[in-house]
Amino acid sequence: MQEQMKKIILGAHTSAAGGAHKALYEGKAIGATTIQFFTSNQKRWKGRTIDKEELLAWEKALSETGMTQIMSHDSYLINLGSPDLELLTKSKEAFRREIERCHLLNVSFLNFHPGAATSGTIEECLETIVDSLLSMENLVHQGKTKLLLETTAGQGTSVGYCFEHIGMILHEVKGHIPIGVCVDTCHIFAAGYDIRTKEAWRKTLKEFDRHIGLEHLNAFHLNDSVKDLGSRVDRHADIGAGKIGLECFRYIMTHFDQPKYLETPNGPPRWKDEITILRKYAEEKN
Template identity: 45%
Template sequence: MPLFGAHLSVAGGLSKAVDAAVALGMQTVQIFTHSPSQWVVKPTPDGRWEGKELPEDEVTAFRQAAKKAKLKFLTAHDSYLINLAAPTTELYEKSIAAFGNELDRAESLGLAYLVTHPGAHVGSGEDAGLAKVAAALNVVHRQRPDYKVKVLLELTAGQGSSLGARFEHFAYLLENVEEPDRLGICLDTCHVFAAGYDLRTDAAYDATFAEFDRLIGLKWLKLFHVNDSLKPLGSRVDRHAGIGLGQIGDHAFRRLVTDPRFRTKPMILETPKEDAAGNPMDPVNLGKLQAFLAETAG
């Protein structure tokens, strides 16, 4: 069966997310290893960028909690500030250093995956932006030859100049990165829908995954972000909604969690944490996914 989880808070310590996942009956979890809106690198006098390591006690507590919980495919998402496609030298070099630091943190915690958005070309053009992303990934991989954590490139809604809204972008990156086996793909259902790939009917669902398989290959699909979309098909606007509460609807998620091709894949909720009345929604959205699975099993 799929491994259900959610992106959970690490307030009070990284291991708290593991405890919360267990309490909710999850089989996997995703975290930030630091505030996603802050840089964790600073310039050095000789012009390099210096990263910030996790405290040893934090690493030990997380590893112990994860081992006890027996969660699978533990994952981190990188900082929103990182742009591996940046056309300006300073931001590009800073982003490479920060992404390397994200990999260092993920490796120290024993995580399976680090999810990242491909970046934004900011007017330089898709071809130039994708080439810079491939080059950046080659740099961080060469610097860390023995790391086990995989980088998962996430499909995006395509807002602004963001890369990653077309399957062809990922085909290019897998072909132009020196060590593609250290990569995988994260498919966010909200993002792919907002980018123009329909999932709502059986025919649309089948066509979208057939196109993914043709251009990229399903073997590269390692993890799902399971989110409904507040905005319509092709809007190119990234706004998540609870399962069945957006423009995608229940049927696509029922298909996804019962699709035999994805029966062992982690499926991470990034849906709103509370409803309008302040009630927690992770248990509700998790319950919907579990109910869809039970319907078929029954």
């Protein structure tokens, strides 16, 4: 008897220029079953308002494309761990608006970069992030969106480049905030976690489990890395075209059912090819 094949939830960060629904159709056109997108301009403080017309177009596109497990990526300006009170206030405000848009569009995940210490210490930054998140407890329960801490490359003063940071934040807020983790392959590799081989993955997952808990691993950003292991520099490469290599992605496709989102640099035509390659890996397993 043939076992029913599990649906592969795989997509890319598509463009919402012209309306959120456009990101869904762009995903459909490249063979994606999910997408990540920006609900608002990621480089502006002032958040966008989604009107009735756009919401209707979104809902229509959702049913036409059959996309599920949709993820929003928060604005690059937001720093929930800022030691600067004015910036912190602005960040929390922008993050709240982001959560509201996610609720309105009923997206599954809101992926966010934990924060950056800037002039403060890492410990202070982590504590501020925890406080910021806890201050949103009422709001987050008004919808179904789960917040996902994204692992970072550790560029500049950003925190979240080691599993200890992510684990600390997660364990302090879980129970109050629906929260999980999105592993970005380029970022963890640049941060020093080797994932180039099966053996390396096993070791890295053991570390993840010790500090965070594998049950909190909710999603992946799939990116190869231009820079070397431990470089702490965040530069995405196409799948198989960077320092990580294909074996890593084969391992992910055959070992994890969590949703996966490409953020590779060459856009829709290349994503289409990458989705084809990655799907093949997953199907080989069956």
